[in-house]
Amino acid sequence: MQEEKVSPKVIWSIVATAILGFSGILTETSMNVTFPELIQQFHQPMGTxxxxxxxxxxVVALMMLTSAHFNSILSKRWTYLIGWIAFVVGDVIAMVAPNFWLLLFGRLIMAVGTGFALPLVFNIIFTSVPMSQLGKFMxxxxxxxxxxPALxxxxxxxxxYTLGWRAIFMIILPVALISLLIGWFNLDKQVPKTANKFALxxxxLIGxxxxxxxxALGQLESGKITVTIISLFVVAIVAMTAFIMVAKKSQHQLIDLTIFRSKALVMALLIYATSQAINLAVNFALPQYTQLTLGATTMVAGFILMPGSLLGSAVAPVYGAMYDRKGANQPLAWGTIAFLAVMIVFSFMAPNIMTIGLTVVYALFTLARNLTFSVSMTAGVAEVQPQQSGDVNAVFNTMQQFIGAVGTTVAALFIQTTGTTKAAIASQTATGFGHLIVFSTVIVAISLIWLVVFMKTKTAK
Incomplete structure (x- = not known):
């Protein structure tokens, strides 16, 4: 049977929105290697x-929660333009920021743009690509x-190292402009004929x-369970409970909560969240360990991550095609088992691992982790009705960003230091890094349970 053709405009629309999403993630991952320098320049601790x-x-996670709403009332072109403007404005603010807090403000404005762009990529795929090619285009x-994250x-x-951290934001501007030129001529201008009210x-409540x-997680850096920490967790639980109760009774839901009736979707989401949390935690901690313990430069810290990240990117279409051919079970099983095996090896090496070992292990880490990550979202979407794909897209993308923030916070807690000498800081960072990898290995082992439940309850191929 001949495959249905996908319009070139659709392909270029995917490219345009993905480039903007790429730009947002690039600035996020590139900033991680600059933290030791920013700590010294702005006189702020790692926890800040x-x-x-x-x-x-x-902020990216919160904006993604609104994606289903905006996709229902705005054309894809206008959704993209709002994201593009926010990204560029935030980028310029961050580039010229004279202090840490203005830099943080610029980053938050950029996050709004990224939060619009990333769900739009997959919304275009879900609404414009036939199911027979969904894995390939994902x-x-x-x-x-x-x-x-590779680059x-x-x-x-x-x-x-060569131009200073502000140039990170300067150089990305032409990339954003290229994205705008592609998107302007290809993104759909048709406004959906709906009257969806925003569930403010x-x-x-969920925000x-x-x-x-x-x-609350950030407050744990004190090493004590305080009244503030308990209060914040109580607020989080109460607000989430209130959100669920209000959403169930509302005619205009921010997210269609009925998607969570699918146990297989929930398990796919947990697998997805696990791989993302550990990925962001390791990506945050590894450059700090490389610089503070091994004494490497920011440039060397970046190059250690590059081979694995490039390999992970290169195999993404292969993993998508694997899903189209074999369904979800085999790729998820292979990926989860391989991920656990790599983490076990990593946990034995982590406290004293050197540059070459880090490069090799991180490459294996990325290859295994990306298989579970890329397939789990597609598998989750396949468990619901096509009209619910936008809600599933919003939930998975929101979870990706929020759990990534959790992973980053947890990593910062593990590798925080109290030493005043380079030797003390190096030793404490190494110890914390080792503990983080062991903790992550345990989490991956737990995800095997979610894999088994998913395989027993799934209804799609």
């Missing part, structure tokens, strides 16, 4: 500086986006819940 990543991911979109550490390390109350949870 890490919010450049954590707060960024949180892999295609993921390939472009996943080049960002981000190297880009950030080389640019910061639900958005405030309060996610923000409180992250703030």
């Amino acid at each position: 500086v890490q919010w450049l990543t954590t707060a960024y991911l949180l 892999g295609f979109g993921t390939l472009i986006i996943s080049l960002a 981000g550490p190297v880009y950030g390390g080389v640019v910061a 109350g639900q958005f405030v 309060a819940s996610l923000t409180s949870a992250l703030l």
Whole structure:
């Protein structure tokens, strides 16, 4: 049977939105290698500086929650343009920021743009690509986006080392302009004929819940369970409970909660979340370990991540095609088992691992992790009705960013230091890095349970 053809405009629309999403992730991952420099320049502790990543991911997550709404009332072109303008404005603010707090503000504005762009990539795929080619085009979109974490550490390390960290934001502007030119001529201008009302109350409640949870995790750096921490967790639980109750009774839901009736979808989401949390935690901690323990430069720290990240990006279309041919079971099983095996090896090596070992293990880590990550979202979408794909897209993308922020916060807690000498800082960072990898290995082992439940309850291929 001949495959249905996909319009060139659709393909170029995917490219345009993916490039903007790529730009957002590139700046996020490139900033991680600059943290030791920013700590010294702005005289802020690691627990504060890490919010450049954590707060960024949180805002991206919150904006993604609105994607189903905006996709229902705006054309794809207008959704894209709003994201593009926010990204560029935030980028310029970050580039010229004279202090840490203005830099953080610029990053948050950029996060709004990224939060519009990333769900739009997959929304175009879900609504414009036939099911028979869904895996392939999910892999295609993921390939472009996943080049960002591949190039981000190297880009950030080389640019910061040669031109200074502000050039990270300057150089990305032409890339954003290329994205605009492609998108302007190809993105659909048709406005959906719906009258969807934005569920502001639900958005405030879930925003309060996610923000409180992250703030509570950040407070754990004190090493004590305080009244503040307990209060924040209580607020997070109460706000989430209130969100669910309000959403169930509302005619205009921020997210269609009926998608969670599918146990297989929930398990796919947990697998997806696990792989993302560990990925962001390792991507955050590894450059700090490389610089603070091994004494490497920002450029070397970036190059250690590059081979694995490039391999992970290159195999994204292969993994997508594997899903189209074999369904979800085999790729998820192979990926999860391989991921656990790599993490076990990593946990034995982590406290004393050197540059070459880090490069090799991280490459294996990325190859295994990306298989579970890329297939789990497609498998989740396949478990619901086509009209619910936008809600599933919003949930998975929101979870990707929020759990990434959690992973970053947890990593910062593990590798925080109290030493005042280079030797003490190096030793404490190494110990914390080792503990983080062991903790992550345990989490991957638990995800085997979710894999088994998924395989027993799934209804799609």
